[in-house]
Amino acid sequence: MALEVKIRVKNSLGIHTRPATAIVKLLHQTKSDVTFTHKRDTINAKSILSILMLALHKNDQIIIKVAGIDAPEVMEKLQKGFESCFGEN
Amino acid sequence: MPKGSSLQEESLQGHPVARGIAIGVPFVLEEQECIIDHFSIDKDQVESEIERYRDAICKSKNDIVRLKMELEQECLKDGVAVLEAHLQIIQDPLLNEEIEGDIRCQQKNAEHLFFEAIVRFRQKFEQMNDPLFQSRFEDVQDISKRVLAYLRKQKRLTIADAPPNSIVFSKTLSPSEAAEAKRRHVLAFVTELGGTMSHTAIVAKAKGIPYVTSRNLSSLQNVKKVKLAIVDGLKGQIIFNPKEETKNHYNLLCSQLQDQQKFLEVLGNVHAETLDGQRITVSANVEIADDFSLLSRYGAEGVGLFRSEYIVLQRGCFPTEDEQVEIYKSLLHHAKGYPVVIRAFDIGLDKVLTCLEQHRELNPALGLRAIRFLLHERALFKIQMRAILRASVYGEVKICFPMISCMNELIEAKKVVTEAKKELKKEGKPYAPKIKLGSMIEVPSAVMIVDHIAGECDFLSIGTNDLTQYALAVDRCNDQMSNLYSSAHPGVLRLINVAVRLAEEKNIPISVCGEIASDPRFVPVLIGLGVKELSCSCRFLPLIKQTIRHMKKEECKKLVAHILTLSSAQEIQNALVTEYKKNMPEHILDHF
16 A cells, blocks of 8 residues: 655754654554655665755645555554644754 | 783873763774775666665664754753754755765765765855855755765774773764663763863763863774773873773772762751851852752852753754743753852854864964854844743842953843843743843953953852963963963962952952862961852762861961962962862762
């Protein structure tokens, strides 16, 4: 199953080390492939270095793609995470 | 520098970073960033080379896990968060798949390919247009050192190998290395590079480990031959192979300082008043959360200066609003009803970007720092103001703006506070209605317009460290300039005099923070000038209070009148020492 969702970064300081760590940890045990696309760059969301190099700021828009057997629950967790700023703000 | 064979006493003047005295055996940490081996491997060696790489990653990962557990036990939350990120980086698929692929395709040794990958990462990070994100390369670099050390053939000596009574000598020291130092084993740090405000310096101060840097530490090999060394973290001195006499002197000094501190602490909670009845408020300068609990132990009447940027330096990134609220709340709790002055982040690009050469400003002290940085990064500034306002319901908090040099900066800064208040009101988040706003007086131009600044502020605070640096045009972090950097310079004392006079005219309270408020010899000068509040380092509070109790305000005024006629720092210094010795009982040492 493949899902695609557009979200907006709400963290006031963007996705820096801490939220990036939270994202990667959240995806640790998941079976799906997860990518983030920002402007022209698409990266593997299980790689903290790739996330950091996207340098996402507040209000940046990204497309999350999740493909795999646990896609719905992974997507739900990610959406909740972004919504709650991964525990920040 | 110690000459190879001689065992004669030699002394080296360096730059003091963290105070304290240590007598111990040198433990030299070798330079890690030496040449990386580069060789080809046969096709049938590929799998074992990949295995060797995985092994190095696994060992490094175990190190980080162990270190993280240690920090968790010490309740150092910020350090844990950093290591948590390191753990994710070291397991990063991007990095590991790339290296394993490279070993297969290129058939070269792992350390060479790993090093090349790190260089590529560095370039990618440097291309980003946001300095705050760029600075994250620092984490990658810290990890890469660890992995490379495991990939190298020879065994890597780490700070954890230091035997008891070690003084660690190294070219540089990363914060994680400093964190790894066992308190009972490592008595002091000496490095060739590193500044007073580096992350490593903060860790050293937090652990109470004396730290001196010296650019003259050119040959670490020779230090290895030294049997015993003394580090004087106050004077910034390193003594190799001390004579029996020197050793005895420092041993005695160590025990005397301990005894004196105990004696003074007993009187810690008694307030300070001169012999002729002038009450002086003595508050504390605070840098890190570990210091909060020292406030009542040393009898601080509030916090005269909370250097909030240390939160950022310690964790390597800016804390969120909620995290800041918690920190400020905890500080107010420990202040037990006394007022707390929070100075907005006195930080610049040089502090955020310690790993990226290209962004170094030629002259960071004169560049985008403190209030200039905050007004440039308004979102960050507002988050801090919101956090302080939200914490204001838990105690008396005041906000102080750093490095104000003209009225416009002050007016703009106040606007940000007003905006923050409006936002909070809209969101229904409570804050204390009247929060006092103040300005640091640490730039000579600000001194000359204190009357105008006073019109826009509720209080003022003279920061003598920066004031001295800016008035004398001497970089206070440059050890080659240390003979010129002196707050006893008549120019500096006259500036303080002007600031206090202008503040008095406007009837606005003015306090002094900075090193001279922690130096008992300067106390009579400050009292004589009319200062009624001093803010000094926690550990010096009892000593400063005791000094005040031996002074007479009238005598202090006479001393000031005399000193303002003197022409050199040396003459003033001599006059201060004479006055101090005249007033203080002999058992109070003058090694501060």
